Amino acid sequence: MLIIPAEHPLDWKRPPVITLLLILLNCLIYFAYQSGDEARQEAAIKSYLDGGLLNRERNLIVERLMQEHELKEYEREQVQAMPRQQLAGAALTDLEFEQQIHQRADYQADAQWQSKRQAAEAARDQISSFRFGFIPERFTIQGLFGAMFLHGSFDHLLGNMLFLFIFGFALELALGKATYLLLYLASGLASHLLWWAVEPAWVPGVGASGAIAGLMGMYLGVYGLRRIKFFYWLGPLFGYFTAPALWVLPVFLGKELYGALLADNNVNYWAHFGGIAFGFIAVWLPRQFNRIQVDEAYINKEDADAPFKRELQALDQLIGRFVLDQAASRGLDLLQRYPERLELLDKLYPVAKTRQDKALFSALLKQLFALPAGSGQLALLQKLASDAGEGQSPMLKHPSVLLHLLQHLLREGDSRHALQPWRLLAAQTPAPAQLATLSLQLSKQLGQRGDRHGLADVARLLREQFPDAEQTRQVNLLQAHLAR
Structure with a gap:
């Protein structure tokens, strides 16, 4: 069963920067750091085997596997025949088995056994899930924070990042970047703490799903009883429905509670339950007392x-x-x-x-000339050029205004209208020093258009005003080339 909100389309004019950075960080950790886990595991197993630990612990790990998987006695031989690396991996990664070993009197009395196993365990603890994963029976701060940035497989990463994006882009805009990030991290912590309180386990937990479950709860908390659009996928059935957001909360929580009590898989349902519950309470409750700022215009779909x-x-x-x-x-x-x-x-x-x-006029022109290229201002620039040429506004004949107007028209590639401010500048005595460089730019554009008349005017001015300038020489060459 899948139910996700479909209330807001993605608006790239307001990109979800924090959400995208979180996705990037998770991907970098997975590909740049966790990609080395296979080599770390091989090193740990080698340390275990080289230390002769399997010879000491083979019968113990076989018995442990028989009990854990509720195997029959006739299956014992199959377990004993498992490859050495596989048995060693099972003995190293089973933290409850490790605890049992440590409590044995013969282990505590054997310094060499302790030394060899400690070396193998230290190598094993370099694997990302053991170093930064959250293990309820081995509560650590680095595990509490670090686990939400680790993933067990590429599929695990892909699924979590997809849901992070679906829920995150709208919440980031609704709550604001700082509040959104703070509540995302807090949801991840809350999800681990509930798992630690309800189901102490020796298994390392990794994944962003607890924090993402918090986003699911936050989404419902933001909208409360407001009717919003959801997408559903239930077996062969899929489509959209609208309902008060709060009505979906029992469905989300019930699904996770059912999984926690009855499902038999590796999904951390308690972490999901804790994330959803915390995320909802952390947003919905403060909203009842106006203690959290929400962009009402965004959630009401008002035009910004x-x-x-x-x-x-x-x-x-x-x-x-x-x-x-x-x-x-x-x-x-x-x-x-x-x-x-x-x-x-x-x-x-x-x-x-x-x-x-x-x-x-001054305020208007400053803002017009500050617009980046391609902002749609060409029509207004052309109007200014025409008005300047017709003498309709004395203020448009100021040299600095004409220079800016010429530069911007050349930047837009409109040599035809650029001739208007250029002619006004050329008529001034003395001509502005920048005019030689701008005249060369104008000449190149006129040459590309095949405007020989305009090019001749520019060349004549340069020969009169800047006879020794490099720009004059280049324009003369261009004029000669077009005359062939």
């Missing part, structure tokens, strides 16, 4: 840009009623609160041009 759009509409109404003094005043305020928004710049440019408002 809605406030800006309302402000823009109000500005549009002022312009439509020709209340330009108020539109200019509000425009300056909006430029401060919503910087570098092209829609706003488009709305305000006619106001600034009509009123010849220096403050509004």
Whole structure:
């Protein structure tokens, strides 16, 4: 049975940075560190066999395997015939068997046996699951934290990372990065602590599933009784349904409780149960007292840009009623609160041009020229170039404005409109020093377009104003090449 929320689509405009970093960290640990476990295990088994420990402990481990697997007496020979490496591995990795060995009087009286076994156990403890896995009967802080970043196999890693992404991307946006990360780690700890309290075991536990189960509980805690969309897969049946999020909590907990009490596999159901319960309580309870901040606009699927759009509409109404003094005043305020928004710049440019408002013009041009290339500002740049050429705005004829306008039009690859500010700059005496370099860039673009007339104008200016410049020589060569 599988039930997962399907309430929010992924929005890459707000990438889940913490979730992606957690996935990357888990993958790096698995591939860069845990990939060495096979060699570590071989070294531990070699130490065990070289120390002659199997000769001492063969009958003991055979008896242990017979009891553990409830084998019949006639199967004893099959167990005794197991390969030496396999028996050695069983003797080394069975921590309860190890505890029984340590409590034997003959072991405690045999210093050589103790020395050889301690060496083999030290080699075994270099394996990731024994070094950083959580073993309830051997409670360690490094195991409590480290186990949630280890995985038993690639399939284990893949499944956990998939669910981490499914639950994590929405929760990171809803709770905020810091709260999300803190509760993720706390859920992992809580899942291990419940397992330690309910089912003390000698088996190393590894995996992020306890922390991820916490995300499942958090998701339900965020939405509470709000109806949300779920995807389900039950045998041959699958599809979507909507229900109050809280109604799914008993299903999640009941599934894990059933597995903990009745299932016979290696899944750590108690850790899952603890993670879900903690995650839910850690979010739902503080929400009842407004003790945790949640992005209500996100969970309500409100348009994040809605406030800006309302402000823009109000500005549009002022312009439509020709209340330009108020539109200019509000425009300056909006430029401060919503910087570098092209829609706003488009709305305000006619106001600034009509009123010849220096403050509004200056703020507008600074933000326009600060936009990165390819932000959709070409149409507005072309409008400025045309207005400058027609002399509609004295402020557009300032040399620094014209230089910025020329640079940005060249960056956008629009040589046709770039000629307008270039001609105005060329008419100034003396010509700005940067004009030679910009003229060469313009010439190359004009040459690519095959605009010989425009190229001739640029070449003539360079010969007059910068006769000895390297840029003049290159433009002359380009002009000669196109004339062939």
